[in-house]
Amino acid sequence: MRYISTRGGIEPLGFKEAVMMGLARDGGLLLPETLPTIDASVLDRWQNLPYQYLAREVLSLFIDDIPENDLEDLVERSYANFAHPQVTPVCKQGDVYILELFHGPTLAFKDVALQLLGNLFEYVLTRTGGSMNILGATSGDTGSAAIAGVRGKGNINIFILHPHGRTSPIQALQMTTVLDPNVFNIAVRGTFDDAQSIVKEIFNDLAFRDAYQLGAVNSINWARVLAQVVYYVYAYLKLRKTGSDSVDFSVPTGNFGDIFAGYVARKLLPAGCIHTLILATNANDLLTRFVTQGDYSRGQVIATSSPSMDIQIASNFERYLYYLRDEDGAAVKRDMDGFAATGTLDLSRFKDRVARDFCSRSVSEAETNQTIGDFYREHGYLLDPHTAVGVKAALELRDPQRPVVCLATAHPAKFGAAVAKAIGSEPTLPPALAGLASKESRCAILDADTAIIRDFIAQNALK
Numbered sequence: 001m002r003y004i005s006t007r008g009g010i011e012p013l014g015f016k017e018a019v020m021m022g023l024a025r026d027g028g029l030l031l032p033e034t035l036p037t038i039d040a041s042v043l044d045r046w047q048n049l050p051y052q053y054l055a056r057e058v059l060s061l062f063i064d065d066i067p068e069n070d071l072e073d074l075v076e077r078s079y080a081n082f083a084h085p086q087v088t089p090v091c092k093q094g095d096v097y098i099l100e101l102f103h104g105p106t107l108a109f110k111d112v113a114l115q116l117l118g119n120l121f122e123y124v125l126t127r128t129g130g131s132m133n134i135l136g137a138t139s140g141d142t143g144s145a146a147i148a149g150v151r152g153k154g155n156i157n158i159f160i161l162h163p164h165g166r167t168s169p170i171q172a173l174q175m176t177t178v179l180d181p182n183v184f185n186i187a188v189r190g191t192f193d194d195a196q197s198i199v200k201e202i203f204n205d206l207a208f209r210d211a212y213q214l215g216a217v218n219s220i221n222w223a224r225v226l227a228q229v230v231y232y233v234y235a236y237l238k239l240r241k242t243g244s245d246s247v248d249f250s251v252p253t254g255n256f257g258d259i260f261a262g263y264v265a266r267k268l269l270p271a272g273c274i275h276t277l278i279l280a281t282n283a284n285d286l287l288t289r290f291v292t293q294g295d296y297s298r299g300q301v302i303a304t305s306s307p308s309m310d311i312q313i314a315s316n317f318e319r320y321l322y323y324l325r326d327e328d329g330a331a332v333k334r335d336m337d338g339f340a341a342t343g344t345l346d347l348s349r350f351k352d353r354v355a356r357d358f359c360s361r362s363v364s365e366a367e368t369n370q371t372i373g374d375f376y377r378e379h380g381y382l383l384d385p386h387t388a389v390g391v392k393a394a395l396e397l398r399d400p401q402r403p404v405v406c407l408a409t410a411h412p413a414k415f416g417a418a419v420a421k422a423i424g425s426e427p428t429l430p431p432a433l434a435g436l437a438s439k440e441s442r443c444a445i446l447d448a449d450t451a452i453i454r455d456f457i458a459q460n461a462l463k
């Protein structure tokens with residue numbers, strides 16, 4: 001399997017190179033040259049596989065430059081830290097199925113991808129004799145999942161900036177109580193935007209970036225999307241076993257990452273297996289406007305109770321645009337250049353095609369709060385605010401002819417305050433979070449000054 005850029009400007013690469021490159025050199029995103037497909041006989045063969053075995057089967061359709069035994073070992077180690085034997089179990093609650101993606105070490109769905117990505121980085125670096133310094137900014141979830149993915153690895157150091165005092169206390173502790181010597185938390189005296197722009201400036205310093213082998217773990221890495229394709233197939237097979245050949249999924253999304261994985265899964269499976277992908281957004285409704293009106297234009301970021309979806313530029317959107325543009329890299333480049341310049345992109349002429357791939361709804365704060373409360377009273381099951389956005393969209397848009405699977409992207413205890421507002425009390429902390437406050441923590445508190453932070457990285461980086 002070779003990988004190409006959505007903007008058509010690079011020579012095809014192998015999977016390992018694609019993982020190490022992250023963003024394509026021409027500014028585009030990496031995608032397989034052709035998307036693999038399977039037929040129903042393969043589904044029969046996969047039907048009863050445990051998660052890890054299924055993951056190996058799905059991944060090997062996209063990866064041909066890692067020997068089978070090595071891939072098996074990578075997958076095994078990546079999901080060994082999940083607290084549930086099924087890794088991503090499915091349960092039925094009332095009219096919907098819930099796909100629980102929060103049993104990883106940091107209790108959010110990003111673990112599914114970042115546990116694998118950390119192991120892939122280590123695997124490739126061990127063989128090339130290289131090292132890497134990962135740099136990123138986080139408002140909460142991504143940072144802790146990235147740290148959990150690479151802690152303790154010998155050839156990787158990780159530097160994660162978060163806004164001092166502005167993440168939830170639990171989110172900060174999930175990062176700062178990781179004491180492995182390769183983990184460097186930096187609390188920036190400023191906002192998330194300050195942290196983010198410092199990271200961008202440092203990445204744009206090409207001499208520094210090359211000297212320290214800076215790497216990123218943001219959601220544009222193809223391996224992250226690929227790891228997420230697996231749980232769609234896994235959940236589909238669970239429902240197929242109960243007699244449902246055609247299933248819908250509801251996905252709370254902001255960056256278009258998780259829903260794009262669903263799109264790849266839908267192309268992989270025989271036609272009709274995944275019928276509709278419901279794209280759920282919070283008050284930041286950029287993607288809903290795109291699906292319902294063909295209008296892709298940036299707005300102001302609104303702070304909500306589902307902060308991991310408070311996004312106005314969907315970093316994975318370009319991957320879908322590539323297919324909408326019939327795999328024409330030059331057209332994608334024109335579109336994205338236009339969007340960068342004006343902040344808007346009129347795709348209304350593709351509306352009918354988009355409507356065959358997705359339906360979408362934006363869910364308000366009041367609806368999110370109401371859904372958490374109603375769902376708890378009716379089913380005794382607690383939703384985190386991100387999951388509640390997807391459940392509300394599913395309840396509104398689902399077709400009673402088919403089952404709908406709602407992706408549960410975070411454990412409710414991670415967003416205890418929002419849950420308490422809906423049900424009157426904080427959820428009980430699971431063991432992974434309960435002891436955090438009394439643990440030792442380590443964190444550098446630095447001014448929001450690029451030079452100071454660059455110096456800190458230079459002093460602590462692997463060379």
Ligand SMILES: *Cc1c(COP(=O)(O)O)cnc(C)c1O
Nearest residue numbers: 253254255257258308386409410
């Ligand atoms: C990151 C995140 C999302 C959104 O994921 P996308 O990659 O934007 O689709 C949803 N829920 C939670 C809890 C997250 O951490």
